[in-house]
Amino acid sequence: MTIKITRDPAPVKGALKITGSKSESNRLLILQAQYPEIEIGNLSNSDDTQVLQKALRQQSGQVDIHHAGTAMRFLTAYFATQENCDITLTGSKRMKERPIRLLVDALQRMGGDIEYVNEIGYPPLKIKGKKIAAQTVKLQANVSSQYISALMLVGASFPEGLEILLEGQVTSTPYIHMTLEIMKHAGIKGEFADNRIFIYPAPKLESSKIEVESDWSSASYFYSIAAIADEAEITLSNYRKTSRQGDSCLAEIYRHFGVTTTFEENSIILKKSGKRHLRGLKEDLRNSPDIAQTIAVTCLALGVPCELHGLHTLKIKETDRLQALKNEIEKFGGKVKIGSDCLQFVPQTEFQENVSVATYNDHRMAMAFAPLAMKVPFQIEDAGVVSKSYPDFWEDLQKLGFQVS
Numbered sequence: 001m002t003i004k005i006t007r008d009p010a011p012v013k014g015a016l017k018i019t020g021s022k023s024e025s026n027r028l029l030i031l032q033a034q035y036p037e038i039e040i041g042n043l044s045n046s047d048d049t050q051v052l053q054k055a056l057r058q059q060s061g062q063v064d065i066h067h068a069g070t071a072m073r074f075l076t077a078y079f080a081t082q083e084n085c086d087i088t089l090t091g092s093k094r095m096k097e098r099p100i101r102l103l104v105d106a107l108q109r110m111g112g113d114i115e116y117v118n119e120i121g122y123p124p125l126k127i128k129g130k131k132i133a134a135q136t137v138k139l140q141a142n143v144s145s146q147y148i149s150a151l152m153l154v155g156a157s158f159p160e161g162l163e164i165l166l167e168g169q170v171t172s173t174p175y176i177h178m179t180l181e182i183m184k185h186a187g188i189k190g191e192f193a194d195n196r197i198f199i200y201p202a203p204k205l206e207s208s209k210i211e212v213e214s215d216w217s218s219a220s221y222f223y224s225i226a227a228i229a230d231e232a233e234i235t236l237s238n239y240r241k242t243s244r245q246g247d248s249c250l251a252e253i254y255r256h257f258g259v260t261t262t263f264e265e266n267s268i269i270l271k272k273s274g275k276r277h278l279r280g281l282k283e284d285l286r287n288s289p290d291i292a293q294t295i296a297v298t299c300l301a302l303g304v305p306c307e308l309h310g311l312h313t314l315k316i317k318e319t320d321r322l323q324a325l326k327n328e329i330e331k332f333g334g335k336v337k338i339g340s341d342c343l344q345f346v347p348q349t350e351f352q353e354n355v356s357v358a359t360y361n362d363h364r365m366a367m368a369f370a371p372l373a374m375k376v377p378f379q380i381e382d383a384g385v386v387s388k389s390y391p392d393f394w395e396d397l398q399k400l401g402f403q404v405s
């Protein structure tokens with residue numbers, strides 16, 4: 001479905017409840033499958049969480065996790081370590097292009113029984129679950145933190161726990177801390193320092209109810225809206241001042257655009273008043289890759305020269321996000337330079353009209369571009385992609401005065 005999106009320049013005011021973090025939800029579901037004494041509140045309603053929930057009900061046959069990276073990586077480790085599981089784990093066409101070799105190699109070295117169905121290094125995988133009693137494993141840490149979280153999430157079920165030795169420069173580090181914090185909250189002991197993670201064994205846990213915080217990556221689109229507006233006051237719930245999600249760094253980054261964040265009980269209030277001139281934005285997003293698209297489009301909308309670094313993981317996400325950003329930003333005018341881990345552009349002062357933004361099966365392409373409608377009406381192709389992480393996105397935008405047709 002292609003939609004047309006417009007928004008007049010009137011002040012933006014409203015309150016929204018954002019669904020639970022898909023990252024936190026998917027970690028908790030993997031833990032709950034091993035420790036049924038865990039109860040989960042404010043679970044994400046995203047497709048990625050739903051496919052994982054459904055997959056966890058299966059022990060044999062084919063499991064298709066569509067576009068969900070966390071589900072693919074976490075389930076590979078989970079199924080490989082569950083006795084009696086005999087699963088073929090597959091996903092969308094794009095998922096079959098997203099590498100998984102580092103994780104599979106590690107699990108195989110630990111004694112896991114995993115075979116590639118087609119191409120070595122990529123899904124689908126044929127997994128025969130078995131009891132694994134490895135004590136230590138080495139893992140290259142500069143490609144995806146999801147491989148590391150996947151091993152952490154099963155490590156407490158091993159008789160001696162699991163030591164993970166990280167090699168190379170660790171990427172997306174806050175997601176590793178998130179995994180550890182959630183495990184600790186559930187009662188599992190663990191440590192992460194100096195490229196060494198240790199997960200202590202936990203045969204059984206006390207009962208606990210864990211509330212998922214709402215998704216900070218989803219909040220990014222409202223930071224962008226607040227930044228682009230001259231006047232805005234947007235209240236988002238349920239958020240905490242001390243978040244487990246690395247993307248909560250948004251509050252700091254968007255101060256440059258004049259957006260302030262106030263924490264009140266379980267909400268954040270984003271405020272902006274008056275125009276602010278920013279001469280340029282330069283950020284290293286190695287620790288928060290999922291907000292790169294949002295920030296790039298905020299800069300585009302505001303005419304702010306943009307230089308983003310630390311983007312080496314963007315090429316293996318839902319699409320090659322560097323190339324996709326270049327293609328779509330250039331449709332509005334100007335030239336975007338991309339390297340293997342960076343993106344740079346100086347926006348034009350006038351926007352091309354009648355642009356149709358392609359979304360490449362990537363929820364974040366659709367959501368990141370949407371706030372630009374405050375400057376110029378345009379079209380977004382395949383708008384339903386947002387359901388990967390935020391199914392209510394378009395309804396929520398309409399509550400803030402956007403016209404979506």
Ligand SMILES: O=C(O)C1=C[C@@H](OP(=O)(O)O)[C@@H](O)[C@H](O)C1
Nearest residue numbers: 023070144145146172175290313
């Ligand atoms: O562990 C997680 O929940 C995630 C880790 C990040 O991936 P990488 O570690 O592959 O960068 C992030 O981009 C993804 O959306 C969610």
Ligand SMILES: C=C(OP(=O)(O)O)C(=O)O
Nearest residue numbers: 067068069070290317318
């Ligand atoms: C990269 C993402 O997800 P995943 O890797 O879990 O598919 C994302 O949500 O931006």
